Amino acid sequence: MATVLKTASVPGLGKVQAGEIEVSSVSKSYGVQQFAKDVVKDCSFTVQRHKLTVMIGPSGCGKSTLIRLMAGFERPTSGTITIDGKQVVGPSHDRLVVFQETALFPWMTTYENIMYGPKARGEDTPKTREFAEFLLDKVGLTQFRDKYPNQLSGGMQRRAELARAMINNPSVMLLDEPFRGLDAMTKELMWEYYAALFEETRRTNFFVTTDIDEAIFLADRLLIMTNIPTRVRAVLEVNIPRPRKLKDLVEDDRANDVKMEALSLLHEEAMKSFAGGSKAAADFVEAYSRRIAKR
Numbered sequence: 435m436a437t438v439l440k441t442a443s444v445p446g447l448g449k450v451q452a453g454e455i456e457v458s459s460v461s462k463s464y465g466v467q468q469f470a471k472d473v474v475k476d477c478s479f480t481v482q483r484h485k486l487t488v489m490i491g492p493s494g495c496g497k498s499t500l501i502r503l504m505a506g507f508e509r510p511t512s513g514t515i516t517i518d519g520k521q522v523v524g525p526s527h528d529r530l531v532v533f534q535e536t537a538l539f540p541w542m543t544t545y546e547n548i549m550y551g552p553k554a555r556g557e558d559t560p561k562t563r564e565f566a567e568f569l570l571d572k573v574g575l576t577q578f579r580d581k582y583p584n585q586l587s588g589g590m591q592r593r594a595e596l597a598r599a600m601i602n603n604p605s606v607m608l609l610d611e612p613f614r615g616l617d618a619m620t621k622e623l624m625w626e627y628y629a630a631l632f633e634e635t636r637r638t639n640f641f642v643t644t645d646i647d648e649a650i651f652l653a654d655r656l657l658i659m660t661n662i663p664t665r666v667r668a669v670l671e672v673n674i675p676r677p678r679k680l681k682d683l684v685e686d687d688r689a690n691d692v693k694m695e696a697l698s699l700l701h702e703e704a705m706k707s708f709a710g711g712s713k714a715a716a717d718f719v720e721a722y723s724r725r726i727a728k729r
């Protein structure tokens with residue numbers, strides 16, 4: 435059963451659903467017989483209730499595949515995925531996915547986009563409208579509530595996207611590199627908005643990235659993935675107090691320790707991939723070597 439966390443501070447919401455996902459010995463292959471490609475192999479981990487779990491791994495290792503399996507868009511070749519003990523057999527409103535591509539409807543204003551889900555379910559109530567206003571405020575878009583997506587910057591669109599997912603009160607949010615492609619400063623701003631939203635609600639979040647600073651700034655727990663076919667290589671706890679500040683990334687010793695450990699593990703995985711001829715791994719190995727040389 436999902437634990438219900440009382441959150442009197444969230445107007446219009448009242449309670450936050452927070453589920454727990456268990457991924458048990460999951461494998462996923464594409465293609466058949468001699469063309470079969472193993473993408474995920476015997477992978478197990480838990481996305482703990484009320485925590486922000488971040489998955490980081492080499493480019494192309496199978497992270498998006500895992501998100502699609504957890505969302506129920508695809509089925510594992512073997513193994514099971516459960517949410518609060520119930521097997522995932524298809525998509526559901528209890529697991530909402532935010533992708534890097536914008537899914538905002540261009541003909542709707544920011545407010546209309548956010549209210550789309552509740553309206554579609556016949557829940558256009560004073561409470562949901564109050565929650566929509568709260569979310570607009572939290573993502574800094576109150577002044578832009580009546581603008582259309584093409585009148586918003588890239589960062590604003592991603593913030594509207596977050597609010598549009600959160601209003602549906604899923605028990606787990608799944609985010610697949612939602613800030614990829616944004617410039618460095620906009621990205622950092624997004625981390626602050628997103629972390630504040632997480633801290634306010636303590637909803638279970640699962641976030642996939644290839645950006646080590648993003649991973650450490652956001653995570654309670656960090657899953658380091660192996661090269662393809664992927665599984666969990668290590669789980670690192672990120673014990674930096676919240677709310678976090680960007681300067682923690684450079685000033686907090688715990689952040690630096692986790693970063694060095696994570697980079698070292700990722701480097702080993704990238705080297706394996708590099709040996710297999712991967713261009714993305716070669717880029718990572720070069721960037722890592724430069725970073726180490728600078729220290």
Ligand SMILES: Nc1ncnc2c1ncn2[C@@H]1O[C@H](COP(=O)(O)OP(=O)(O)OP(=O)(O)O)[C@@H](O)[C@H]1O
Binds near residue numbers: 500
């Ligand atoms: N539907 C599919 N059919 C065949 N192969 C697939 C399919 N989906 C993914 N793959 C393969 O699985 C591998 C992993 O892809 P995936 O997108 O899950 O990795 P990723 O870690 O999310 O990558 P990135 O970090 O670059 O976003 C890739 O080699 C990809 O080509």
